[in-house]
Amino acid sequence: ETNKENDRRDERSCRVAYVFNEELIKLSDELPKIKGRASIVHSLIRSYGLLSKMRLISPHKAKLTDILLFHSSEYIDCLQKLSDEDDDEKWMEEAETFGLTYDCPAYPGIFDTASYITGASVKAAQALSHNYADVAINWTGGWHHAKRDEAAGFCYINDIVVAILILRQKFDKVLYVDLDLHHGDGVEDAFCATSKVMTVSFHKHAPGFFPGTGSSDDCGMGKGQYYTVNVPLQDGMNDENFVSLVKRVLGTVYKSFKPQAVVCQCGADGLDGDPMASFNLSTDALVDSVQFITNWKLPLLLLGGGGYNMANTARCWTAITASVLKEKLPSDIPEHRFFPLYGPDYELTTSQGNRIDRNKDSHLQNVIAAVDNRLLHGS
Numbered sequence: 001e002t003n004k005e006n007d008r009r010d011e012r013s014c015r016v017a018y019v020f021n022e023e024l025i026k027l028s029d030e031l032p033k034i035k036g037r038a039s040i041v042h043s044l045i046r047s048y049g050l051l052s053k054m055r056l057i058s059p060h061k062a063k064l065t066d067i068l069l070f071h072s073s074e075y076i077d078c079l080q081k082l083s084d085e086d087d088d089e090k091w092m093e094e095a096e097t098f099g100l101t102y103d104c105p106a107y108p109g110i111f112d113t114a115s116y117i118t119g120a121s122v123k124a125a126q127a128l129s130h131n132y133a134d135v136a137i138n139w140t141g142g143w144h145h146a147k148r149d150e151a152a153g154f155c156y157i158n159d160i161v162v163a164i165l166i167l168r169q170k171f172d173k174v175l176y177v178d179l180d181l182h183h184g185d186g187v188e189d190a191f192c193a194t195s196k197v198m199t200v201s202f203h204k205h206a207p208g209f210f211p212g213t214g215s216s217d218d219c220g221m222g223k224g225q226y227y228t229v230n231v232p233l234q235d236g237m238n239d240e241n242f243v244s245l246v247k248r249v250l251g252t253v254y255k256s257f258k259p260q261a262v263v264c265q266c267g268a269d270g271l272d273g274d275p276m277a278s279f280n281l282s283t284d285a286l287v288d289s290v291q292f293i294t295n296w297k298l299p300l301l302l303l304g305g306g307g308y309n310m311a312n313t314a315r316c317w318t319a320i321t322a323s324v325l326k327e328k329l330p331s332d333i334p335e336h337r338f339f340p341l342y343g344p345d346y347e348l349t350t351s352q353g354n355r356i357d358r359n360k361d362s363h364l365q366n367v368i369a370a371v372d373n374r375l376l377h378g379s
């Protein structure tokens, strides 16, 4: 139970659960757009000796009933059929209707991989619901574009939505924060009509940039009106402006929504050096953003997401893991299997980029005012 003196959250250091096993890492390594990334992330966390400071949880594939909490059985049937070896032509036609083409090719075994990743996010959510941990981490998760009956943006099963639905069985109000460079459209769509889950996404929003949704007018509907918050940004976002915007908006969100649990997608494709070449963020921007949320001392689920510069993504999520553990890490990357990827500086943190900042202060002020008006004045 939680009322024992020495068990009070503010007295003991926070309990961090880290969900992984070799099978999950091996399957995640197969994902086409981020081949090998799961191993690189996990190896860096292990090389800094952080595994021994966390409660390690071994996941298993999500139960079909958990996946069907969100996704349609028609979509999941098609994903399973296309994932099996048998190249039954019948399913190829349906593939189109379920988004299983172009960005989301259904390669053999994709269903097992997506189920395992979802099972890891479910295990992490259950660790929080059972008060086994204060923070739970699944760096292989965070696939925010997947829709109820459609794969999208390299995402096949929306592990985030499933995890939030699991948390909702215990917590009345859940806050979702999306720090990825791209709009968290799949999670926003899932919860746009409910006042029990507030979704807040910080992302690049520009003509022709994927997925194209997430303007600040996008604020939910019906009972869910004003429970969707979007912070659309332009290229060149720097640490200082990003972190102060995150703190300002989440501060208002926390005061008005009063969540009992938080899920944060920590996509690292906004870092300088990412092939998406958009923002100028250093690892500090994401570490400071997550630290602000951690300070609320609410049950917190941390998930991965985008991040196509593998070494920088590993640096970012290792630095976040150390930050929630309150562990100070030496800046020199330890010798380990992937050490060569970290050249030429072999340092843990990255620096900011110097792309022209297209974000006008007036625009950022307007976005903040729009959020305040909706959340504090409901207008």
Ligand SMILES: CN(c1ccc(C(=O)NO)cc1)S(=O)(=O)c1ccc(-c2ccccn2)s1
Pocket (backbone or CB within 6 Å): 103, 145, 152, 153, 154, 180, 181, 182, 209, 210, 267, 269, 275, 276, 305, 306, 307
């Ligand atoms: C499908 N697309 C997505 C979808 C989701 C993401 C993402 O990271 N979401 O969080 C990124 C690109 S997309 O059309 O913008 C691209 C496909 C391939 C892209 C690419 C590939 C290499 C270098 C730069 N960009 S962008």
Ligand SMILES: [Zn+2]
Pocket (backbone or CB within 6 Å): 180, 181, 182, 267, 269, 305, 306, 307
């Ligand atoms: Zn992304």
